[in-house]
Amino acid sequence: MILKETIEKEFNNLSKGQQKAAMYLLDHPKDFAVKSAGEIGKRIGVSETTVIRFCYSIHLSGYSELQKMVREQLLQINSTLGQYFTSKVELAEKPHFFASVMEKDCLHIRETIQNIREEDFDQMVNRLIESNKVYVTGLRSSFSAASWLAFTLGLVRGNTKLIRPDTDDLLLTISDMDEGSTFIAISFDRYMKDTIKLAELAKKQGAFVIGITDSSIAPIKEHADLLFHIHSSEKSTIDAAPALFSFLNAVIAGVSIKDRDRFTKRREQYEKLDINHFFIQPGGKMD
CATH class of the missing domain: 3.40.50.10490 (Glucose-6-phosphate isomerase like protein; domain 1)
Structure with missing residues (x-):
C-alpha cells in the first residue's frame, strides 16, 4: 500500500474534517510521525475521533499504523534529488541502464x-x-x-x-x-x-x-x-x-x-x- 496514492484515491470520499487531516498529513508528515491523534486534531481544528476515523477511511487499522507508514514512506527521503538519485542507483545495478530509464518514462x-x-x-x-x-x-x-x-x-x-x-x-x-x-x-x-x-x-x-x-x-x-x-x-x-x-x-x-x-x-x-x-x-x- 502506497500511502500518498491511497489518500489521493479516497480523498473525495472523506468528510470535510477528514480531508483537512489528509491535507495536513501530506503537508506536514513529520507532525503525524511524532504527535498523537489528539494533538493533530487540535492543530487542524477537528476532533481526535475525526483523525482516527480518517485512518479507517484510508483502510488502516488505526493511528499507530498510520504513524508507521508515515515514517516508512514519507520521511525516508526528504528531497526530490535524493529520491531521483536513489531510484537511478537501483536501475544502474542492472544491465541496459539508459533503456531501463527510458522504459520507466514510457510507463x-x-x-x-x-x-x-x-x-x-x-x-x-x-x-x-x-x-x-x-x-x-x-x-x-x-x-x-x-x-x-x-x-x-x-x-x-x-x-x-x-x-x-x-x-x-x-x-x-x-x-x-x-x-x-x-x-x-x-x-x-x-x-x-x-x-x-x-x-x-x-x-x-x-x-x-x-x-x-x-x-x-x-x-x-x-x-x-x-x-x-x-x-x-x-x-x-x-x-x-x-x-x-x-x-x-x-x-x-x-x-x-x-x-x-x-x-x-x-x-x-x-x-x-x-x-x-x-x-x-x-x-x-x-x-
Whole structure:
C-alpha cells in the first residue's frame, strides 16, 4: 500500500474534517510521525475521533499504523534529488541502464493516459481555441514546461503570455485578465505559493483556470476549473517530466488540428518571414 496514492484515491470520499487531516498529513508528515491523534486534531481544528476515523477511511487499522507508514514512506527521503538519485542507483545495478530509464518514462506516460479523461482534454483544447488570451506560469522545476508550452502555443495560436513573477508587473498582468482569458498553472511538488496565489487572483478576475500537477489533491485544485494529474510511480517529481511534456505535446497537437484554419494562417505568416538572418542550414556557414 502506497500511502500518498491511497489518500489521493479516497480523498473525495472523506468528510470535510477528514480531508483537512489528509491535507495536513501530506503537508506536514513529520507532525503525524511524532504527535498523537489528539494533538493533530487540535492543530487542524477537528476532533481526535475525526483523525482516527480518517485512518479507517484510508483502510488502516488505526493511528499507530498510520504513524508507521508515515515514517516508512514519507520521511525516508526528504528531497526530490535524493529520491531521483536513489531510484537511478537501483536501475544502474542492472544491465541496459539508459533503456531501463527510458522504459520507466514510457510507463509514466501510460499511467498518465489512464488518469486523464478524454472529455476533460477536449474541454481544455476547446477552451484554448476560444480564449482571447492564454497565460501560462510555472516556477522552479515547472518553469521549463511552462516556458515550452507558452512558446509553442504562441506559435500555433498567438496571444499567449508566459508569466514570470521575477520580471513581470503582476498587478498589470492580472488586471488584463477577464472571462475570455485562460490561465494555465503548472504546479509540482514542492508547490510554490506564487503559482497558487496567481491562480487564485486569475480566478477572481473571471479567467478559466487549468491546473497541471502531480497530485489529484495538490493545492492548485482549490482554484482550478480543470485539473490534470501527471502521474509518476516514482517519488521524484523529476521523473514526471517526460509524461508532462508528452501531455503538453498532445495539447498542442489538439489545438493545431481542431483549429486548423488559424494554425494554417499562423504557419503561412511564419513562413513569410525572412529568417535567413536568424538561422543557418546544417553544414552552412555564418555570413
